[in-house]
Every structure is written in structure tokens, then in C-alpha cells.
């Protein structure tokens with residue numbers, strides 16, 4: 219657009235001194251508009267926001283010097299043009315050149331014009347903190363849909379100056395002329411008129427502009443209306459905001475806030491948490507989602523000084539608060555240049571912390587005053603609360619009676635569980651729990667599934683909240699110790715099967731034991747501590763290494779192999795299948811049976827299967843199949859009946 223005067227004179231004097239002259243950057247407006255429309259803004263709809271924003275800022279600037287000045291914004295949309303008229307500060311001719319025609323220059327920033335302070339800028343300086351704009355690129359956004367922008371303006375600070383018309387085209391050329399007579403507005407203020415670019419008429423239809431203006435501008439501080447070509451007017455602003463209104467009763471206030479959530483966020487909230495943090499200039503509400511769905515379901519609706527910044531803003535709440543979505547108005551946060559997201563800075567961090575604290579207080583308040591409602595909230599959002607309770611002892615203690623955990627007594631709160639079990643056993647993972655829970659429950663052990671997110675951490679905190687309760691890791695020995703022993707005569711009768719089982723399972727580093735336990739449907743339990751598993755993995759690794767090295771190394775590596783804890787297959791004497799195996803005369807078939815029982819217990823334990831075990835499973839399956847079809851016993855023996 220315009221060249222920069224000081225740069226030109228500098229280059230002239232540089233030439234006179236024989237130094238190569240400095241040149242001014244040239245800007246290709248089409249390139250910039252393309253950049254803005256395709257890469258900065260997510261949609262052309264932002265042109266309405268930019269027009270509203272400039273109008274509001276102009277009124278704010280005028281009111282800073284004249285609090286009684288009229289404050290109104292009028293929009294008209296006909297499909298062939300969109301026009302926005304404000305009663306704001308207006309511009310003089312030099313200001314038009316300086317601010318309207320220079321990309322990136324804004325009268326709303328401290329560094330708005332380093333070369334001189336215009337009258338409007340002096341005024342704008344006064345109320346700078348109240349402005350929505352700051353980057354000096356907003357008007358350009360209008361070229362995303364317009365091929366011509368006309369600005370007619372009259373300065374409120376210099377009413378004696380003539381009104382000015384600025385006409386800018388998308389190709390980067392602009393014309394300025396002074397207006398007089400009937401053409402010139404009599405009152406200060408600015409009217410911006412856009413005409414649509416080819417194929418952009420859609421964005422100029424009145425219903426479309428009403429929808430966009432209401433979305434962006436419903437909370438703007440100055441009354442804004444839109445008139446369509448038939449002369450109908452539509453209210454754009456809907457202020458004061460629902461949270462700033464006086465409501466007849468707290469319950470009606472709640473209802474109004476919930477209805478606002480339905481209108482703006484599209485769901486009926488489970489609960490409403492009012493947000494009022496004067497220190498950070500925040501007003502609004504956090505709405506508790508009615509269902510637990512995926513963690514990341516849309517962002518927050520954030521207004522900056524009334525103007526909608528985004529209905530998908532991220533990072534406003536701490537991660538754990540994924541069960542809430544907010545609608546807020548604030549003057550503390552900064553937008554990114556696209557003005558569609560929040561700038562990640564200290565202020566956003568402070569806001570996040572403050573809102574997190576507010577949600578935490580709300581939870582604590584519910585626990586103290588409205589447990590029924592807390593119960594409803596936790597039934598849906600226990601995961602978020604558990605995440606928070608890990609670091610917050612008070613909240614943990616407060617919500618403990620409502621937070622559900624998977625235990626051998628079903629899904630119950632830990633307080634209830636600890637009433638029955640002073641020793642709370644914790645499994646290392648879900649697989650262990652699934653395998654052991656039915657047996658442990660039948661044996662009277664209290665076990666909590668430590669496989670869920672946050673649960674193990676919280677269970678370990680239990681003794682702090684419930685003194686006298688002991689938390690212990692569930693290890694194979696504890697389980698084995700709780701299973702009923704078998705009478706010696708019966709053990710003797712099972713001697714042959716036990717011997718076969720030891721022979722079959724020894725190569726797999728697995729011992730065999732006989733116990734009696736419930737449920738009867740489980741023939742065997744594979745007790746396999748993490749330590750034993752780790753030891754076996756190490757031994758497998760050594761065996762592999764030994765196979766690849768010479769004898770000396772094989773001996774050394776072999777010596778390193780320790781007799782660590784081994785897995786244990788506990789056969790259930792109460793199982794009719796095990797009884798059948800005990801009574802079997804065919805030792806070969808008994809061996810296949812033991813392999814099958816081991817394989818089934820292995821699959822139940824859901825731990826990774828080693829190569830030797832997968833060969834065993836294969837062998838057992840084919841062996842049993844061969845037997846079933848009358849071609850047993852074991853395939854690799856080649857024996858025929």
C-alpha cells in the first residue's frame with residue numbers, strides 16, 4: 219500500500235553519501251489476503267467479527283474522551299453489500315493514511331505509530347486496555363470475502379476536519395477523497411461498506427450475517443442491531459450476559475445458566491459451576507458434561523471483552539477437568555493473531571489454575587452439602603476426579619465414599635470395601651485381577667484391581683485417609699496360602715498325576731501344587747509373580763546367548779543363572795476335570811491333559827506366551843484332538859493305537 223516516508227528520505231541521503239540505498243519492502247496484497255484466508259483464519263466468517271471489533275473499539279475510544287457519546291453499532295446486509303456503522307471515534311485524513319492503509323499498523327498498540335502521534339491515537343492511548351484489536355490486520359480479513367471496502371469516516375476528536383472516504387480494492391490500490399456537502403456525514407463515526415468478491419454473495423445474505431454477528435457479538439458492550447433489505451431489524455447483542463443478570467431465585471438462576479449451556483454448547487449439563495474470578499476478570503460458567511464419552515470433546519467458548527474468540531478454545535482448564543466445558547468472558551487473556559485461539563502465556567496458566575481451583579472447591583462443596591448430586595456427577599466422571607485426588611489428599615478423603623473401584627466385592631467405594639477387609643490387596647494389573655479375583659474372593663481375600671488408570675496410586679494412599687487399613691501387593695504366595703490344603707491321603711492318591719505334571723512342567727520353570735479351592739469351574743491356577751516372570755525372561759535371554767557362544771562362555775553364563783522364584787501351577791482338587799486326570803491310567807494322556815490345563819491357566823493369566831509354551835499349547839491341542847478322534851496319543855510320538 220503506502221510507502222514509508224522516512225525510509226525513502228533515508229535512502230536518498232544514503233545515495234548522496236555513496237552508500238547503496240535502502241529500499242522499502244513491497245507487499246503483494248493478494249498474497250497477504252491469500253495467506254490470511256487460507257492459512258490464518260479457519261473460515262471466511264471472521265470478516266463479521268473484524269468489522270464488529272473495529273466498530274466496538276472505535277466507540278470505546280470515543281467514550282474514553284466523551285463518556286456521554288452515543289454508543290451504537292448498526293449493521294445492514296442485503297446480499298449485495300454489508301455495511302457496519304458506528305458512532306465511534308472516527309478518523310481524520312492523515313489517520314486514514316496511517317492506520318487504514320498500512321498493514322500491520324494499529325492505533326490500538328503502544329507502538330502503533332512510532333513516527334508521530336495522531337489525534338486519534340492519543341485518544342486511543344487512553345483506553346488501550348479495553349480494545350479488542352491490536353495487530354493491524356483485521357480489516358484485511360474483509361478482503362477474504364470482499365473485493366472492495368469503503369470506509370466513510372468523520373473524526374470525533376477533530377469535528378472541524380472534513381469527513382473522508384477511503385476506498386480500498388483487493389488488488390492493493392486505495393483512493394482517499396475528502397467529502398463535502400450532502401455526501402459528508404454530519405455526525406462523527408465510521409461506516410464501513412463491503413461489496414462481495416466473485417462467488418462470495420453467500421456471506422452477504424442477511425440471515426447469514428445475523429447468525430454470524432450473534433455468534434460473535436452477543437455479549438458486546440454496545441447495543442448492536444442488524445437491518446435486512448426488507449427493513450426488519452434483528453437484535454445482535456443480548457446483554458447483560460446471563461451470569462450478570464439478576465434472577466428471582468438461585469434455582470431459577472441455575473435454570474437460566476443451564477438453558478444458556480443448551481443454547482451455546484448444545485447439551486443439558488449435569489451441573490453448573492459459576493465462575494467469577496475478579497482478579498483475572500473472568501465471568502461465566504463451567505458446565506459438567508452429562509456423559510463420560512471421549513476425553514477430548516470440544517473446547518470452551520471464550521469471549522474476550524464480550525467478543526467471541528472461539529467456541530473451541532483449548533487449554534482453559536487443567537487436563538483432569540475434562541468433564542467440564544466453560545463459557546466465559548474475560549479481559550485477562552490474549553488471542554493469537556488469528557484471534558481464534560488463546561495465546562499460551564503466564565496469564566493463561568494463571569487462569570487455568572484458578573479455574574481448576576474453582577472446580578475443586580465445587581467438588582468439595584458438593585461432598586459437604588449435596589452428596590446425592592456428587593454421587594450423580596461421580597457416577598459419570600469418576601475418572602477426572604480420581605486424577606485430581608491423586609495429588610489432593612483433602613479431595614481424596616472427601617470423595618472416597620463415592621469413588622468406585624473394581625474389587626472382589628464388585629464395583630464399590632473403598633470406604634465400604636475397607637469395612638470388610640482391613641488388609642486391602644492390590645493386583646499389579648488387570649490380567650492378574652481377572653484371573654485371581656474369583657478364587658481370592660472365594661478364599662476370603664479382599665483384592666482391588668490395580669490395573670485401572672489412577673487406581674493403584676489411590677489405593678496406596680488409603681491408609682492416610684483410613685488409618686488402620688493396610689495395603690499389600692497381591693503376590694502368588696499370599697494367594698497360595700489362602701487356598702485350602704488337601705488331605706494327605708488324597709494327595710497320595712494324586713501322586714501319579716503330580717509326578718507327570720512335574721515332569722511336563724519342569725522345563726517351563728513351573729512347579730506344581732495341589733489345593734482345594736472355589737470356583738469349581740477353574741481346574742488350575744497359574745501363580746506367576748512379576749519377579750518370576752522377569753527371572754525367566756532373563757534366563758531365556760541367557761540360554762539364547764549361550765547357544766550362540768562357545769562352551770566356556772556357556773558355562774559362565776549358566777553359572778550366572780540363579781534359581782529364582784518359579785511359577786506355580788496349582789491344580790484344583792475340587793475340579794471334576796482334575797479328578798478325572800487323577801484317576802486316569804494312561805500316563806501319556808495324563809501328560810497331555812496337564813499340558814492342556816496349564817495352557818488354559820496360562821491363557822487365563824493373559825501374560826505373554828513364550829515360544830516353548832506356544833509349542834506346548836499346540837501339542838496339547840493336537841494331542842487331545844487326536845485322542846478325541848481315536849488317533850491318539852501324542853502326534854510327535856508317531857505311536858499308533
Ligand SMILES: Nc1ncnc2c1ncn2[C@@H]1O[C@H](COP(=O)(O)OP(=O)(O)OP(=O)(O)O)[C@@H](O)[C@H]1O
Nearest residue numbers: 272276317318324325351352353354355356357408
Ligand atoms: N470503525 C473504525 N473506526 C475508527 N478507526 C478504525 C475503524 N476501523 C479501523 N480503524 C483504524 O484502522 C486501524 C487498523 O484496523 P485493523 O482492523 O486492520 O486492525 P486493528 O483493529 O488495529 O487490529 P487487529 O488486526 O487486531 O484487528 C485500527 O487500528 C484503527 O485505527
